[in-house]
Amino acid sequence: MTETEAAFLAVIRAFLTKEETAPAELEELTEKQWNHLFVLAAQHSLLAAVYDVVGKVPVFRQLSEEFCEHVRRQAVQSVTQQASRTALFLADERALETIGVQPLVLKGIVCRNLYPKPDLRPSGDEDLLIREKDFAAVDAYFRQKGFMRDKEIYTIPEETGYVQLKTGAFYEIHTVLFSRESSAYGCLNDVFSDIFEHPSQIEVQGQTIFTLEETRHLFYLLCHSFKHFLHGGIGIRQICDMVQMIRAYGSKIDWETFWKLCEQYHMTCFCVNLLDIGERYLGFSYEESGAVRCTKKIRPDSEALLNDMLDAGAFGKSSAGRIHSANITLYAAETGGEEHAVGGIRKSLFPETSYIKNRYPYAARHPFLLPAAYAQRIFQWMRQQCAKKEQKSSIEMGMERAALLKKYDMIRTADEEKRGGMHAGRT
Structure with a gap:
């Protein structure tokens, strides 16, 4: 980890824990x-939070007036836009x-509500289940507006x-939490099959909204991180969201159920190491939050995970190589096999028909054009590989990240599955 990255983490810790003194790492x-x-703050969608901590620090004020004013404007713009989107x-x-529709609100505004200053944790969109x-009623409402x-x-x-387009408001409407077609994480929907019968309520700016019950919301944040980890990576904000939820609801979460779910879906080691980063760098405390540690004996080794997260940015799209490496990590998670690169390249060139139809609408309107859409996909993929020679290739990145999946026990080889038994939902 570089000095700058250490300072970035220290600043985020100071923001989350409302420290009164500036982090020494800034000096x-x-x-x-x-x-x-x-740049790191912007990549991780935490620029306003970082500025909130450092804006009054003397050493920051000694920098050029132009630089300070540029950062201030960006932070103010982020906060203003978020306040407008929230309203x-x-x-x-x-x-x-x-x-007559009562959606369950996910992540976004629910997580923002857990932060010391909610509008400093931006959301590009809001998710509703x-x-x-x-x-049909929801679609008609939004189209009419x-x-x-x-x-x-x-x-x-x-x-x-x-x-x-007029306001910039953007919502993602879900009828399921995870794609049923995904053999890597489609099985996770089983955990959330009855969530409409057991919602929780929170108050945001005097308005009551419905969301997931606390134990499963925390598990959903972990599952969502797992999904994005397969698709290119996750950033520091995902740990912040989990840490803040535990700080707020640690004593209400059914920890025995939570850790059983982690074990059932092969995320125990992943979660233990995410929370280890929270403990080491973000001021998280199991004891102070009322959280219960996993009883399974896992020795945290989170440095490689942290380095990958710092490089990934908020949505795992910091480089073309990282974005396209998702085909290799997804293939590794789906099969547990060793030929991640070969399978991943094949998946890149020949993804599922549903993906092609979403990516190339003309193939959905006219199925006989599917071969043309696949040809276009192959051409674009090859062009992107040639255009990004100066960066780490998607194959290199994918192999490295597939190794992380193995390191954190998120996949097993076929032989290991036979010895250890299948975990729920995997075939």
């Missing part, structure tokens, strides 16, 4: 390192209730995005 940063600090979302959530029977879908639909979709 020795050069101007170049200060610039990198804010719009609360109005739309109220409106859905008036048409609805029953399939309510989709001038929202545009992010893709054409022909049946009730598992996930659809709605964007309102």
Whole structure:
């Protein structure tokens, strides 16, 4: 870890724990390192939070006035935009209730509500889970309000995005939490099959909204991180969200059930190491939060995971190699085999038909054009590989990240599965 990355983590810890004194790690940063600090903050969607801590620090004020003002404007813009998006979302959530739809709100505004200053933790979109029977009413509501879908639909979709160009509001409407077609994580839907019968309520700016019950919401945050880890990576904010949820609800979470779910779905080591990063760098404490440690004896070794997270940024899209490496990590998770590169390349070139139809709408409208869509996919993939020779290739990145899946016990080889038994949902 570099000095700048250490300072970044210290600043985030100070923000989360409301420290009154500035982190000592800031004192020795050069101007170049200060610039990198804010690049990191932006990549992890935590720029406003970082500025909130360092904005009044004398050593920051000694930097050029132009640089300080540029950072301040970015932070203020982030907070202002988030406050506006929050107000719009609360109005739309109220409106859905008036048409007889009660969605469960996921992540986003629910996690923001756990932070010392909620609008400093931005959300690019808001996620709502609805029953399939309510989709037509929800779709009609958003279309009537001038929202545009992010893709054409022909049946009730598992996930659809709605964007309102005038305001920038963006919502993802889910009828299931995880794609049923995914053999890597589709099985996770079993955990959440009855969540509409057991919701929790929270209050945001005086408005009551419904969300997941605490134990399964924490497990959902872990599952969501697992999914994104397979698709390119996760950033520091995902740990922050988990840490803040545990700080708020640690004594209400059924820890025996939580750790059983982690074991059942092969995420125990992953979770233990995520929380180890929280303990070492973000001020998290099991004891102070009322959390219960996993009884399985796992010796944390989180440095490799942390380095991958710092490189990934908030959504695992810090480089083309990382984005395309997802085909290798997904293949590794799906098969547990050793030929990650070969299988991953094959998956890149020949993904599922449903993916092709989403990516190339003309193939959905005219199925006889599927071969043309696959040809276009292959051409684009080959061009991207050639254009990014200066970066680590997707194959190199994918092999490295597949090794991390093995290190943190998130996949098993076929022989290990036979010796240790299949874990739930995997075939």
